[in-house]
Amino acid sequence: MALAAAALLDELMGRNRNVAPNEKGKKLNWEDSEYCKYYLVKFCPHDLFVNTRADLGVCTKIHDEEVKKLFAEGKSFKKILYQEEFVRFCQSMINDVDRKIIKGKQRLELKSQTETIPVSAECQRNTEEINTLTDRINSLVEKAEQAGYQGNVDQAQDLMKLCDKLKEERDSLKRIQENPNTSSSSAQVQEKQMEVCEVCGAFLIVGDAQQRIDDHLMGKQHVGFARIKAAIQEVQALIDNIRLKSERPSTETNFKFNRREPRRGDSYHRDRDHNNGIKNNRDSRDKDRNVNRRHFGNNTSSVGPHRNRDRHSHHRHSGRDRDRDRDRNRERSGDQQSPHHSHRR
Structure with missing residues (x-):
């Protein structure tokens, strides 16, 4: 009663009714804990089932229309947290109704199968x-x-x-x-004509009067649960859309980073890597050569004298051949000059 009276006074006199003339009123902020999160997102489920079997009681938070407008205009990341909490709470209520529907169907099926x-x-x-x-x-x-x-x-x-x-x-x-x-029996006939409402889980009579069917469809429970189911789909679509938009820029950034143009220093790094590769190949060849020398050192020492002796004999024979050729050339030149000398004498 006190909350209802305070809300009525706020509506008639304004929320700053207790503020002195020389004082400033409190600035509205939808992130304050005194405001109902469910009402800011869509509606408060506590207001849907008043004086029914599914009554949730009175909401202890404040429902303010101006704060709801600020929430709709806001761009804070906390909005998605409020929306997810609204979906979780409403989904828990729908899960309870689904269990109630399943139990009602099982009850009717059991009674239809048992014949007294x-x-x-x-x-x-x-x-x-x-x-x-x-x-x-x-x-x-x-x-x-x-x-x-x-x-x-x-x-x-x-x-x-x-x-x-x-x-x-x-x-x-x-x-x-x-x-x-x-x-x-009449009781059995009545049970066989019963069915369960797929929205709110209430028992209905098959072929009942249209006026009673309309009263049920316009009742608080049926309308409330139908509204909750529609709100869950709508808010969940908004959440998925926000997450999709938040993931798309990161994907584009990664694509640009992978396809970036070569910078000025990239050619220097490539040349340096190429030179390092050549140097490493040379070092590896030198190492292999040293290993072969160490491995075949003893064999070369035993073969060395034979190779030197053959080299000296080769030079000696080649020198003799050159002297022999020189003497032959001299003899030929002497034979050609001798007739001239004798004629002059």
């Missing part, structure tokens, strides 16, 4: 009741005739009225016996 009175036993019982009624009717007719003979007209009329009632009852039993499909 078999059809054959019921027919036998109807036959016995018909025979009993026939005997009573015959006895009453005899008593009425005797009363008429004795002059008791009133008694005779009363007995005949009673006979008429018994005849009507006997005729109804005969009709039921002739149609065994309609011989089930």
